[in-house]
Amino acid sequence: MSPSAGGLVVFLLSVQVIQSQDGWRVKYHQTDVCAAKGSTVFIICDITHPPGIYYSDIKDRFWFTKEKDGEPVDLKTDSEYSGRVKYGCYSDSKRCYLTITDVRESDSAEYKFTFMTNKPGEKYTGSPGVTLSVTGLQVQVRRSDSTWLELTCHSSCVLSGHPEYYWYKNEKYIETGSSFPVSSGSTDRYSCYLTGYWNQRSPAVYGPQRPSVSVSPSAEMLEGDSVTLTCSADANPAASYTWYKEHEDSPRASGQIFTITDFTAEHSGNYYCEAQNEMGRSNSTLLLITESAVDRTTMIIHITRWTLVFVNPILLLVFRLWTRKKKAVSSTTEQHESREAVEVRHLSSETELTKGSS
Template structure:
């Protein structure tokens, strides 16, 4: 082939290739800007065209930082992908600032790609949709962990923001163990409880009456072996940095010692005294019998009545003189009775007052003139 034919051949080939590359091979993108939330998925649509006689063997994607030509494509400027975070914050408030019951609070979730396709969660439960969450009068029940997420992809969430609503004491009450009515000598405990955030710091117990006397501090008021005078009306007052509250009054009634118990004690004491007395009497009788037996063995029989006649002379004259003058003599009669049960002097003195049979009777009579 001569030089002219060679040049013509190369020219035709170049023209054919130029027509193919410029008119039949191309790539098109429907979106030149693609936005996606971090952690979600993104779709970048594209269309490419090639000659009917050609056969596509592979399709590849590349990033601008490693844009190296490796095949017959003609590279065009591709779409731009932007990755953003879901952001949640509290406008006009520091996150570390204390939120008090009654405050107004606004939560905002920002999705730079699409702010309308958002869902709010509290402690994992769906509570609202949209970019904002507003509390006009926040309460303790609103405390919890809040997040926002993509409506189409609930698994893609923002960071957690914790709302901790503080408040003063409420629902303060007193409970009594074992009960508000007990017997004297029992142990009893009064417990004070309250709902507060932060927790109650100070507890004060009052006994109602003259001056409402302060009777204790702390969440418990304990009586050991309670006395009837300890009974009465009680309440507790609690406080934290946001305020204070008093409980309702509880009445403690202390029953006096049981009358049946006292009666039983008296019966036992009486029975014991009777037993002791009976034992003493039995012992004394036994000793008395033993003593009487010894007396009967150691003494002889003593004769009963002994009569004595004794003449009395007047003017202290001798007996002979009165007989001589023939005057009448005055006689004195005496009778003495000795009991056969009389005891020896050695008998114990404690029995003498009981032995009425041992008394000695004597009668002295003056004879008539």
């Protein structure tokens, strides 16, 4: 057995509500409706005119959900409904309808019918209108006992008619009904469909797959450092996480991220995380976190040693260059001073000879 193809049409025919204005009456056949996402919704209203007025006096009519500058906006001009809206009136013009295909959750709104007459400024709106709620399907998980779970196909509002549900396990049809029992701890994927809505189904629910664990910055730590462990598991509903150290019954932490600060030798060991949701639980593989064989003091010594190895030759080279430059400057200065002294002595001798000849 498999779901039928096609889509269902939701007819609003149960509760009659009459809105009257100056003898005009708009009668909606229902004020609230719940429709499944992807279905077709069919809304109907009846118009009654006052004495001496005829339906031919109605010159314009349409459905709307929004207003702009105080005026209703025709659904056919709303881009969100493009290609999905059709409306009109039957031959006697007393009954009008609105059809919305492939309804979406964003279509949830209050729909009103409005019209104008040949009389200038005369217009009428049936208010309040019809409230449409569009719902998707969800699978609710409830524990029956320690070994069994009950899955229920659920919608956020009560669907019209008598909906029939189909259950699928790993994309294969297995059963019909609104509820379905499964054993706890199953990693199979379960989803439900509504008859006639083949393209619309609930998200699959399943227990956590084996979690993956990552560590940052590394799994080999220096004393006093911090390390962060992260756990992640594919699951629906979303999983919660608990952290354990091997051979310990009590958890070390809860949450997807576990941070060990001020690391010491006591923190060394194997760690794992457990992912759990309503469907079951699953543990990650062990992750070994150890204290580095090189402690911080040794690391400082190594850093200092390598610094001296690389820096000392550079300092020595700079010193030698500076010494050479200093010597060169000193030699140049001495030569300059000697030349000046010779010139001074020569000049003095010439002065004395000049005086003697005089």
